[in-house]
Amino acid sequence: MATSLRAGSAGSSAAYYIAHYTQHCPNVQITVFERNAYVGGRSTTVNAFNDPLEPVELGASIFVNVNHNLVHAVQKFGLSTQAFQSIKQDDDSELEDTIGVFDGSKWVYTSPADSGYKNWWTVAKLLWQYGFSPLRTSRLMKATVGPFLQMYSAPIYPFDDLSKAVHEVGLGDTMAVTGARHLSTNGISDAFARDIVQASTRVNYAQNLDVIHGVETMVCMATDGAMSVAGGNWQIFDSMLQHSEASVQLNTTVTNIDLDTEGSFIIDRAYGSQNNQSAQSPYDAVILAAPLQFSNIKITPPPSRPISEIEYINLHVTLFTSPYSLHAPAFNLDPSDTVPRTILTTLPPSTISTSDPSQFYSISTLRRVRNPLTGRSEYLYKIFSPHPLESEWLHYILTGQSEDEVGSSGQEGKILSWKYEKIWQSYPVEKPRVTFEDIMIDIPSSGSDGESGAERGAGKGSRHLYYTSGIEGFISTMETSSLMGANVARLLVDEWMEEASTMEAGNKAEMGSEDTKGGKVGSDGEL
Incomplete structure (x- = not known):
């Protein structure tokens, strides 16, 4: 047995x-x-408004085409998959499907999500803004994923020594350095590494390039065919x-x-x-x-x-619903601007992990859900953050007002209609290493x-x-x-x-x- x-x-x-x-x-x-x-x-879900018809991922959210075991299982068991879903607004228009990278004070990059989120380097804007770094990063990602896939078959598989297997497939050197060092050594500009790659390591692993090792850094960039x-x-x-x-x-x-x-x-x-x-x-x-x-x-x-x-990182996940869309001025945008549907964050130049001031790693506007008490359609949000999020801050990013101002206006209780919080030990600290x-x-x-x-x-x-x-x-x-x-x-x-x-x-x-x-x-x- x-x-x-x-x-x-x-x-x-x-x-x-x-x-x-x-x-x-x-x-x-x-x-x-x-x-x-x-x-x-x-990998688990909770139900918005405790409604089993409105499940939302609390943990592991997506997998991608190169995830052979998961893709095979989905096909074998006949499970239905879905990609990033569009969002209808109250006026029946669709919420613009964009992704943006925010460094705490300014937006360093924005793009349509169908080209930026799923495949960073297919966007002409990237090439104009960052030169050849997007193409070099794509090649570097493939040079990491290719060797990793050798671990699925003989002569590597099955392996009784992970340290030996990692070195046999040729990833030992990449494991031994930080993502920042790996990217720099291979000709990736500091701007692209900070604005794009680091935004990805933060949303996926809550870690910056000066901490996370090179292999995990490149795995974060393998985003083709993201699904759930x-x-x-x-x-x-x-x-x-x-x-x-x-x-x-x-x-x-x-x-x-x-x-x-x-x-x-x-x-x-x-x-x-x-x-x-x-x-x-x-x-x-x-x-x-x-x-x-x-x-x-x-x-x-x-x-x-x-x-x-x-050593694991404590990641705070906050799910909530609100009839309010994100308040543009709270993110240093003009009041008439639309906040990107997916917000990733990075650090300003020269800022290191030990002095990371970030309030959050990512904010995603997932979809619209029906509030069973009011019958209205509301926005469902998901935030990854290093610390618990105060109600004061959540009210501000939705309305631009403090919690006290919201209360005095009689809107208290109508801003956040449902909320769920969870602390995950979801990611190990992925420091460079050579043994496991x-x-x-x-x-x-x-x-x-x-x-x-x-x-x-x-x-x-x-x-x-x-x-x-x-x-x-x-x-x-x-x-x-x-x-x-x-x-x-x-x-x-x-x-x-x-x-x-x-x-x-x-x-x-x-x-x-x-x-x-x-x-x-x-x-x-x-x-």
């Missing part, structure tokens, strides 16, 4: 690919424990789990993983809506499909090498006679845990988590096949030896 802890992208993918690689062998039973009441991990699943991307992972036929146990918190003297992993867990019930079961293999530091799981005996903590956490976590034997866990549990499964979150420091996306889930599934199934082959060979050798004693069959199988 195998178990995957957490039902996010990595855990769901691991379950799906174990079933796929074993061809749904009835002897392979898969259990997935999820402490939340839902499937999807960081209608109703929520979590449906990809829910479909994977259904197809795997795994036993999915929600509202279940794993507390302990113990390696016993027979070579089995004993999992203790609490379950139920209040986690007030407990259970214990043995498993042949365990996949830790989430950062260990957030799980509070005690592993006994402790791993031979401690699992390093991953182990994929196979060795658990030594608890015995005192010098016998290893593998020797004690010979024939009873692996004596190591599989860990998917090491890939977070390389590239952190739904797709890469899915890739690592598939990768550990392949490693695990290969291990099972090797054990079965070894046992079969041993049985044959034993039978041959017995037959030789009887004078019937020689050791070479001949009469």
